[in-house]
Amino acid sequence: MVSSASSRLGYLFKHAQQRMAQLNAAALAPYDINGRELAVLLVLSDHEPPSQQQAADRLGVDRTTMVALLDALETKGLVTRRPQAGDRRRNVVELTPKGQQVLHDATAASDQAERELTSALTKQEARQLRTLLQAIVEES
Amino acid sequence: MVSSASSRLGYLFKHAQQRMAQLNAAALAPYDINGRELAVLLVLSDHEPPSQQQAADRLGVDRTTMVALLDALETKGLVTRRPQAGDRRRNVVELTPKGQQVLHDATAASDQAERELTSALTKQEARQLRTLLQAIVEES
DNA sequence: TATTGTTATACTCTATAACTATA
């Protein structure tokens, strides 16, 4: 049915992601973070301040991967770690005021990068692309 | 505007690709190839047999990456390399009969994996997803 | 001089296993 490499979903997802990463890198450079780090900041701001493990689960990465991500963000002064009151095995991770500011500004910059990526689409098409992707991803 | 990590395009592309890779791995296991190798076979069958560099360009990878990919496919007896008649710096890469058979069968298996990935979508939605992704990727 | 394929090397992202401190 589908007979060219460039129309396979695997190829399309991969190259779309690479292009998004490039645009994000350019847009986020002024804030000294990358797209993955912005995703971490977003996870930390989503609901209650999560433990490292909860943050890792929400992002779909291993807890050992989260350690290095948070090390970098902590060094930059964007997040803090402190033992949870009731269970001192856990670290509660929170955004610093600077982290909240960077999150706000960087999200706006990344929104612009997303608009660049979808500049060949109408607004409605861009919305539907996001909706269709969410339907695929949330199922797993 | 968009305020959760799981609704960012970067996150969605990445996780969609990971899920596609998982489904492809399961579907292609009987043919002893992975999704990347299937993409190479597809590129080789697209038009005229290309040189390694042309194949790499079409797939969007470096020529040094293509060397290892073709080494594996050649070991499995799916492709052959021979110097091009007019320019012996180049290797013409072609599918063997076995490579053509594997391409045919593996493509059918991967088509099924793609249908699994998009099982939450209508056929029309799945078609549009592919169309929208192509619009984004082909632009780069 | 420039290009193609190759090799050596290094870098990024990621996960597994083992350690520690806490529970």
Add this chain to the structure above:
DNA sequence: TATAGTTATAGAGTATAACAATA
């Protein structure tokens, strides 16, 4: 015993630099 965070390590996947053969 089990869990959260950490560290060491290893495996993909990838690109850059340097080399040989050819143009």
